[in-house]
Amino acid sequence: MVVKNAPEIPTHLTPYQRELFLLEHSEAVHDAVTLGRRSGFYNISAEIGVGNFCKVKLGTHVLIKERVAVKIVDKLSLDKRTQKMLFREIENMVVLHHPNIIRLFEVIEDEARMHIILEYAPGGELYQKINEQGKMEETIAKKIFAQITSAVGHIHSKKLVHRDIKAENVFFMSPEVVKLGDFGFSTVTEINQSLTTFCGSPPYAAPELFTEPSYIGSFVDVWALGVLLYFITSGCMPFQADSLSKLKQVIILGSFRTFDFMSSSLRHLLGSILKAKPVNRIKMDKLLAHDWLSSEPKCKLYPESNEKLPKLGKKAGIEASALSLQSLSDEKFRVVQYMQTELGIPDSEFLPVSPKSLSHESFSKESVLGIYRILMHRLQSELPLELSASKSTSSQFKDSGVSLRDYSASQSVNGMRRNSSSGRGSAFVNGNKNGMEKRRLQNQNASSKSCSIL
Template sequence: MEESELGERENTVLTPFEKVIYDMRNNEKVKNEQILGKRVGFYQLRGQIGIGNFSKVKLGIHCLTKERVAIKIMDKKHLTHKRRDLFINEVLCMEQLHHPNIIRLYEVLETHTRLHLVLEYAEGGDLFTKICTQGRLLEHECKFIFVQIVSAVKHMHENNVVHRDLKAENVFYSATNHVKVGDFGFSVLCPVNEPLNMCCGSPSYAAPELFREKGYFGIHVDIWALGILLYFMVTATLPFRADTVKKLKKCILLGSYAIPPYVSDICQKLIHGILQPIPTNRYTIANILDCQWLRGMQCPEPYQPFHLSPEHLAGHLTLSEEEREVKKALSDLGITEEHIYNNHDWESHNPITGTYRIILHQNQKRYNPAGFAMMSNVPRAKRPNGRKRQNFRARVQNSKMCLVL
């Protein structure tokens, strides 16, 4: 809608969609928020909730739906050619995925100085912080978490997406106590049988072949990281530890580690099956899901593939009940078929597309809750005292170091 037309309607009742656009163009408070970086697009920015290797993450509120989102912000002046390629890969990979245990991408926003990824917000914090604070998880709880992560990785690989940075810091708890894999900053879209060369990710989770500089297959690297992650969950330590990356590399290439005796035999067998130095000897995703330790666990199913843009809602196709509900929700906000039909930029760089994806995801979560409810009364392993927690954090700091060679 043109600004002049909105101006003529200043004294009339505007739809929520019209009101947001009008305020962005005419409301001095909103315009100041945009200048000060407190608002971008249809989102109000709140406090910082995370920090990555090349970005920071802030909490955002979508002005139309009031949905809380996580907004990953990258400064353009720090974007090298390699990092820009990684950013493009991150968007392309997330666009392929539609799984309840994977963080959803809603919208991409670009200003003169920054790039923004608007993502699903998982408000329960990350797995790394939880274990650092509360100690190792008992195996019963680990099974619930691990099967969700494995299901997410299975979906990635089925869609030719390799994550390359699986670790506890990138597993997030949602409000319903399910977990979601996020941070696709090192991910790549490629056929599973295509070798990769760039060495990236976190050293403590790095597979041996990453250090051999002969190329590697992404699916094997992700599976190795699953083994490190499982070890971390059941022990609250990492199997390979060292003060420097050089020493850590030597430990990983030697492949020698010990599992504490309190870990069950069948869980130890699974860890050993995953942490095989030779990639082709490593358990596959199918082997993991079929192992005795996960026997009886239900593997969450992906959502049905969905349209990335709302273009189909403005056509004459027969819509499903879910699509009709999404279309009605958009209409209630003032986004009509005319708005949808007259907008031709249907990639993620579009506020109508962003609103559509948020509403669609709200609908999917309502009708297809992720996985299964976690048991709130599961007993925990004994928590470490304050000094032990500090020592533990120091021991695993190398998992936060980044490999980009």
């Protein structure tokens, strides 16, 4: 076995500069990149999902120890339509910032591959949970559905529609916390704008997708929420058939049965959502305020956050850390302070980076943006900035007794406390949809493979 000489690392380097140095000079790191075990600042390990044009693997940020999902896309296998969908997915995810939506942290791209760095959700799919354990009790179903509807409300508020809401695209962070992911069919739309691209999953498709030349995206999302709610609370699908053509007819007819174990309020909500005529369907704001969900507390939304790095620089010879930091919000101040003092990221890296020109910025600026997004996400999730390297993120979340809110914004740059308590793993897993399809078809027509449905 040939042992390669490790480069001599200058002693004056900060943790951030050390990793940049290794990326440039370490043969071991170069080999890891070549073999697909490293991308930028992320070590890549086990495969956790497979898609048509991608693999999803577990990754860990070498500096801040965050576990992430790394969606690895083979760019050379994409046609123009699929490329357009991929870039649209990235652009849409960048602007979404909600506690129940999978977060996009960073995109690392070379000539052949694109690595999309996403929040990691360790609990698996909602579909798998219902398939294995059966329907949820209404008290739990309310908690889960309230989070999903809040996420969809946020999506619509950004003039976006999801168009592929289904149990396979809802992921568990913990037993009672879920996140909506997979924005491959999402698109920008104005209120009541007609759309003509027919996509999504047939069992969740609204009747107008089969009968009309165009549709309103928000109405289609609401219908899919109704199908999802029915599946969560009954363990089966509201519309069932043994072929796609028959399934279309059943959905167009719009008749479904309810069960005695369903509360009257739940039955009323399902009836308000699953109306064949879109204009008669409950609107999103009324859905969120429905009596069945009235006992659930409103989702605590994240403050609006600029996705660009805070712009720091020098003015009249005064260092940015002494001047520009004072103008930042409390959250951004704490994150930038940590990045500078604990990771050693210099002021020169804090320049604005456009989310829509991910492939046109230098690697170092992009890597700093990724660190910033992860740390902001930790803070807004009330988790510690620093994770313990000796614990898994899932166990850290359980053990942590310290909130990021405990950090005082009045602390001096050099006097900032450090926490070795933990954080939670956060991230999207795009499961092996092809391998699971046969089993899903057998589960009372719950199959929901995304595709063009006409």
